[in-house]
Amino acid sequence: MNEQHRFWQRALRMLSMGVPREQLSSVGENDHRAFQQEVWVRTLLKELQKKRIDMNTRLENATFIVVDTETTGFSPQHGDEIFAMAAAKTINGTLKDFYFTLIRPDKEIPDHISQLTGVKAEDVQAAPRLKEEMNNFLSFIGDGIVIGYHIGHDLSFINHFLWTEYRTKWIARFLDMQQILEMIHRNAVFSTLDAALSYYHIPCEKRHTADGDVQAMVELWKRILEELKSQEIETLYDLYAALSIA
Structure with missing residues (x-):
């Protein structure tokens, strides 16, 4: 041409x-x-x-996307940024596809964050900018239901970026694993992912990395689905109804 x-x-x-x-x-x-x-x-x-999810869909047939990000801090409004993103596509707790990328932020990753995550400035020098990668991330999520631990943190960064760049937001369905666990175990508190993983004896070799945490959460989600089934929570409607009265 x-x-x-x-x-x-x-x-x-x-x-x-x-x-x-x-x-x-x-x-x-x-x-x-x-x-x-x-x-x-x-x-x-x-x-x-535009997509609508059939609330009569059985949980084992629904596509759930486990998502985690690593960020330079806790407030995108004050300039903190995403520097790693991971997601796992699951059906009935089984991993079907996996996505992971480092992101090159505008500002340097703070030393204490590098010590926690193991990701240093040199690791992200050749990584794409978030604006270059966001379409791939959104395409991977597709029309699945996003889940994660303290997922509101991750979505706040994603939506801050989408609003800043495009004056739009991602508003598809999402669920927080912490809320579901505390609904299942009504007298227990799972304030951290570590607490949840410890309860189910799930190892996480790469804790505080986006890909490592997502891999651990895939196993956690599998255990949660088993617990939901044992309580006869079998459809999306059942799950949302149970969460609404928890």
Whole structure:
């Protein structure tokens, strides 16, 4: 394909997206790529938000996506950033697919975070920016139900980025493992992932890493599904109803 043909393909695509005709000549390849990526993310989010989950779906047939991120701090509003993302696609507690990437943040990873996670500045130098990787992450999640431990922390960073960059948010369904565990074991408190893993004697060789924590949470989710079944919580409706009165 020659350069002129590629230019006209790009021009036609951009015209179809509403870019004014007079601006086409000033849009370079890098600008065009960024523009296409933004359109892709927006389109993907809209499609995910349109999807509706059948609440009569049995838990063993539903797709659950275990998600974890590592961040430079606790507040995206104050400049903290994601520097690692992992997700596992599961059905009936069985791992079907796995996603992991390091992310190059704008600011350096603090020393105490590097000591905790083992990820240092040099480890992320060649990693993609979050803006370059977000479409891959969202595509992996698909229309599954996101779950995690203290998942609100992870979603706050993801949504802060999506709002800052695209003025949109990810609003699909999600569940917090801590809430489910404390519903199952009504007199117990599982304030940390460590407490939950310890209760079920689940090892985590790479604790405080996104991929290591997700691998451990896949096993934890399998145990949780067994517990739910033993309590005759068998469908998504059953689960949401049980959580609503816990």
